[in-house]
Amino acid sequence: MEDDKKLNELLLSWEDTYKKGQLTLWIFMALQESKKYVDEIKNFIEKKSDGTISCEEQSLYRALRKYEHIDVLTYDLKEGNKGPDRKYYYLTNLGQELFNQFVDRNIKIFHSNEIKKILKLNEQ
Amino acid sequence: MKTITPYLLRFALAVTVLTIIFRYFLSYGIEKQSGIIIAISAATYGLLMFASGWYFGRKDGEYLPIYDIGFRFHLTTYLIHNGISLLWIGFGLGSKHENLSVSIMAAVLWGISLLIHFAFFLWARKNSINNLDKEDIFE
Secondary structure (H helix, E strand, O other): OHHHHHHHHHHHHHHHHHHHOOHHHHHHHHHHHOOEOHHHHHHHHHHHOOOOOOOOHHHHHHHHHHHHHOOOEEEEEEOOOOOOOEEEEEEOHHHHHHHHHHHHHHHHHHHOHHHHHHHOOOOO | OOOOOHHHHHHHHHHHHHHHHHHHHHHHHHHOOOHHHHHHHHHHHHHHHHHHHHHHHHHHHHHOOEOOOOHHHHHHHHHHHHHHHHHHHHOOOOOOOOOHHHHHHHHHHHHHHHHHHHHHHHHHHHHEEOOEEHHHHOO
């Protein structure tokens, strides 16, 4: 019982740290799929991550502003259902290249057979 | 590159209003040769300027973490404060004991400190990409 509690606390602590750096990757993955406005990006992240990544709208807006500022994404304005036009974000060429190189260097290593074996992914 | 943010504009508006009010009371105090009015208006102006810089600066950082070590806010304050002061005296709204040369001298001396701040700003930019701190971009 005591061990379960400790394990849970350690897991939450590790996940908190791990998830902090994940938002960028999930935003880029959302935009990799198609142009999206903020609500769609948020829904994509929460759905595709099985709810493990929750993003507050404020954090999302702040991240999008930063990425727009550094020219890795931009947007088209399109009419929304009601109210003001929606910003449909998409990756620029720089953003696409950044995403590709990041995936090559940091994600693809998890797909080698050796790492899969260590992670025991084939057993599941 | 977007460096004129909504919060910088709101700060500029606050500085404009505060400076006009301050200039009025300063000239009034000088005209009446009242040290108390001059001291209270200067202290109140200083405090309110600090508070608005602190408030809008914090909000600005939350909006977009531009890594400029406060230079945009300093430049804004310098331009508005000295612009209003020079126009105030220039249009004859000041006390008869005030003259333009004092305001010009204040602008020059302040300008030197602004230049030093600018040098630090240029140096700090080495740690940034498009003026955002490298460590803040993908936080």
